[in-house]
Amino acid sequence: MSTPPTGPSTSAALDGQLVNTTLLPPNIENAGANSPLNALFGDNPYFQAGLGLMGFGVGLTVLRQGSILGLTALRRRMLVSLEINNKDRSYAWFLAWMAHQASASSKGLKTTPWVRSHQLSVETAFEQRSNGSSSVLFNLVAGPGTHWFKYRGAWMQMKRERETRSTQLMSGVPWETVTLTTLSRDRNLFPGLLSEARDLAMQGQEGKLVIHSAWGIEWRPFGQPRRKRPLSSVVLAEEVSQKIKQDVQAFLKRRQWYADRGIPYRRGYLLHGPPGSGKTSFIQALAGSLSYDICLLNLSERGLTDDKLNHLLSNAPERSFVLIEDIDAVFNKRVQTSEDGYQSSVTFSGFLNALDGVASGEERIIFMTTNHIEKLDPALIRPGRVDLIELVDDATPTQARTLFEQFYGGDDHFSDVTQEQLRNIAESVQQLVEKEMKEGRRISMAALQGLFIRNGPTDVVAACQQLLVSRQE
């Protein structure tokens, strides 16, 4: 048995460097050449080919990793991305903008950016026509996947991704993102593009009333924006409409006044009166006239809790009225029950707390309506929670006459009736309502509206008489 050859170690300074060398006896190479391993593989062509292939593979991997790193670095330098999350308002604006451009470019309009998507999703919406009827709209928007479009001469990649494993806690809607990627030099196009999308969305809402409804803890537009109703078309007793309108206008001018005194900047209104007197119509028309939106809050909604309600009331969209209808039906004797017997988790005290809210500088205007003010708990309508209470009653003689004139005045459809005759009929309607009122019989504005829709002007007085009688029964 031979001992492995070992040589003494020396250290030598070469050109100022310390070099470690091991001195081996001269026969050591031969010893390796004669080893059993060398005998096995040294002359083996398969082994050598394998070694070569392995080297090639390693080389390729290094090259691949290198090119990936290089590409990533290049992308970082050359490309810029913008991520839009579906929690952000611009998300829906951007998708609508893209759908709009796609339809315009498919019609061959040269001025629009080139957009074409092959993976589409549908968003169904309801549109209210000017004549009051509604239609269903199917908006085809870019679906999850990758899309390309050209905007102001720059190519952009749009990637819409949907998170399928988790959803937004409160609304149950999946998380989504849209990532726009373009060349770095075109990064300045992003703000322009987003502004265009916003303007397009605003254009669609111009002259329209947006109704929001609660969706979990968020407010979301409900259906398509509706045509604004002129305030004058809702005929209330003159002093009532003026009082509410002036109060809201005065409140809106006093933000600083509230701030200086540390008073929460909010105001509550309660409109009460019989059904069909125009409470809801007036609130909506008033919102429209001030370019405000409506946030419709249904306290009986399943899943609504005190916490969610508090969050909703503190986070209503800017420039909006929160509208809570038929408040007596919701909190009758402090118990909350819906028509089908469902009791929601909103408690009376939770509702009062949400109305009081935390003192904040944010503006909040709440309108509540009821047909039975006597059923309301005094705690609910104390000042601070409700600042102005107004009775919106059945038709007064003047209201009946004004509504008649609005329906039949200047309408060519009734050209067989002279203006003189119309004036006489208007007078008769007024007198009839006046006479009946004295005897305790009333007619609602909604009933009058229905009557005017169904009858020609000459039949109105007789029809009105019947309605008043039948109401008495």
Ligand SMILES: Nc1ncnc2c1ncn2[C@@H]1O[C@H](COP(=O)(O)OP(=O)(O)OP(=O)(O)O)[C@@H](O)[C@H]1O
């Ligand atoms: N004062 C009014 N002027 C014009 N139209 C009215 C008036 N009151 C009611 N109407 C018409 O009657 C219909 C019902 O009105 P609205 O829903 O506003 O009444 P409401 O007082 O809110 O009723 P409810 O108490 O049942 O909620 C609407 O189509 C509206 O156009």
